[in-house]
Amino acid sequence: MIGSDAGWQPVPYLACPLALEALNGQLYEVAEKVWIVPGLKVAQAADYDVMRGEETQLLGAWQLMPAECYVMPGTHCKWVQVQNGVVRQFATAMTGELHHLLLNHSLLGQQLPAQFPDEASFALGIEKGLNQPALLSGLFSARAARVLGSLAATSVSDYLSGLLIGAEVATFSERYRASRVVLVGEHSLNARYQQAMAARGLAVSCCSGEAAFSFGYSEDD
Amino acid sequence: MIGSDAGWQPVPYLACPLALEALNGQLYEVAEKVWIVPGLKVAQAADYDVMRGEETQLLGAWQLMPAECYVMPGTHCKWVQVQNGVVRQFATAMTGELHHLLLNHSLLGQQLPAQFPDEASFALGIEKGLNQPALLSGLFSARAARVLGSLAATSVSDYLSGLLIGAEVATFSERYRASRVVLVGEHSLNARYQQAMAARGLAVSCCSGEAAFSFGYSEDD
Numbered sequence: 515m516i517g518s519d520a521g522w523q524p525v526p527y528l529a530c531p532l533a534l535e536a537l538n539g540q541l542y543e544v545a546e547k548v549w550i551v552p553g554l555k556v557a558q559a560a561d562y563d564v565m566r567g568e569e570t571q572l573l574g575a576w577q578l579m580p581a582e583c584y585v586m587p588g589t590h591c592k593w594v595q596v597q598n599g600v601v602r603q604f605a606t607a608m609t610g611e612l613h614h615l616l617l618n619h620s621l622l623g624q625q626l627p628a629q630f631p632d633e634a635s636f637a638l639g640i641e642k643g644l645n646q647p648a649l650l651s652g653l654f655s656a657r658a659a660r661v662l663g664s665l666a667a668t669s670v671s672d673y674l675s676g677l678l679i680g681a682e683v684a685t686f687s688e689r690y691r692a693s694r695v696v697l698v699g700e701h702s703l704n705a706r707y708q709q710a711m712a713a714r715g716l717a718v719s720c721c722s723g724e725a726a727f728s729f730g731y732s733e734d735d
Numbered sequence: 736m737i738g739s740d741a742g743w744q745p746v747p748y749l750a751c752p753l754a755l756e757a758l759n760g761q762l763y764e765v766a767e768k769v770w771i772v773p774g775l776k777v778a779q780a781a782d783y784d785v786m787r788g789e790e791t792q793l794l795g796a797w798q799l800m801p802a803e804c805y806v807m808p809g810t811h812c813k814w815v816q817v818q819n820g821v822v823r824q825f826a827t828a829m830t831g832e833l834h835h836l837l838l839n840h841s842l843l844g845q846q847l848p849a850q851f852p853d854e855a856s857f858a859l860g861i862e863k864g865l866n867q868p869a870l871l872s873g874l875f876s877a878r879a880a881r882v883l884g885s886l887a888a889t890s891v892s893d894y895l896s897g898l899l900i901g902a903e904v905a906t907f908s909e910r911y912r913a914s915r916v917v918l919v920g921e922h923s924l925n926a927r928y929q930q931a932m933a934a935r936g937l938a939v940s941c942c943s944g945e946a947a948f949s950f951g952y953s954e955d956d
Contacts, residue, residue: 658783
């Protein structure tokens with residue numbers, strides 16, 4: 515991110531709660547006609563979180579599809595609570611990164627053949643994740659079930675994906691007391707989340723992440 | 736493990752519930768005067784788990800310090816429920832491996848300096864982990880708190896260690912309804928778990944992992 519401390523020029527985070535419309539007035543001019551959109555932060559009690567980049571997409575999604583809870587799936591999935599156009603709080607789930615780590619660097623992924631889509635294993639993972647969102651207790655099942663012959667070696671990726679997404683949906687939908695959410699992401703990832711959210715009884719609308727970003731970007735102008 | 740499918744000779748897992756004393760009669764003779772101790776498995780409903788190696792240690796610990804709940808910290812921490820000498824069930828928490836993965840392969844560990852012991856950050860992590868055992872919701876705080884200046888870059892390891900151990904203790908002590916546990920491991924790791932367990936109100940006794948193994952091994956003879 516060009517506005518991060520490893521980027522072009524550090525731009526301070528704006529604290530939540532923050533009115534989304536206020537983002538327009540807070541652009542950070544780093545050169546003539548060059549602005550950086552600041553990121554958002556949560557820093558209250560022992561609760562810390564940051565986002566940088568997603569806020570532009572969020573602004574667009576909010577204009578396109580007003581709602582109280584946005585979920586932006588990805589490497590670091592963001593759950594954002596909005597009330598009357600004000601971002602009250604948000605939280606990051608490292609779901610995508612964990613899936614990558616577990617599959618590529620942990621015992622769960624060792625000696626795996628090429629992975630294939632497996633709807634049934636994905637659904638089984640979702641069910642377990644929704645029921646046992648305390649992730650530490652379920653992860654190793656991806657190894658044990660394989661060793662014991664109950665999970666195909668080519669389906670570990672989809673099982674883990676379901677497990678992680680299920681745990682995420684259970685955890686954050688409860689924390690934000692969300693019953694309706696807008697998913698902002700690319701189509702196939704939205705579809706994965708939608709399945710877990712439907713199983714949890716959430717009402718879901720989908721917004722293309724690309725469309726949201728374009729709209730948010732033009733709103734910034 | 737020499738008895739695993741990647742080892743010397745595959746030895747089948749014994750299913751729980753299993754009487755610990757029965758282990759003696761179930762040694763697997765692979766050559767003259769050479770026996771392999773079989774591992775244990777849980778395979779019921781959608782619940783799968785395996786252990787191989789720890790069962791010998793468990794046998795020793797049970798002889799040395801009879802109890803109903805054993806916790807064996809490590810890369811893959813085992814929680815074992817024993818009733819009247821019968822292993823009812825057990826579960827694996829990938830706590831140690833996750834700590835390694837997050838610190839060495841994830842964004843949380845990127846650009847970190849050498850890590851130093853930090854009691855306060857460890858305790859803060861324990862508190863957060865005990866309160867929010869749904870791990871996905873807390874992990875990213877190790878990044879955000881550092882970026883926002885609230886967690887020293889040299890203390891991320893101890894904070895994460897507390898967070899993971901706290902989440903594990905909250906999750907499994909509730910599942911096994913444990914109020915007293917015997918920790919079986921090496922001294923410094925036992926001490927970490929003991930701190931989290933004390934904060935949770937568990938009564939804890941410690942057993943040296945090495946002593947338990949030696950005793951269990953001699954029991955096998």
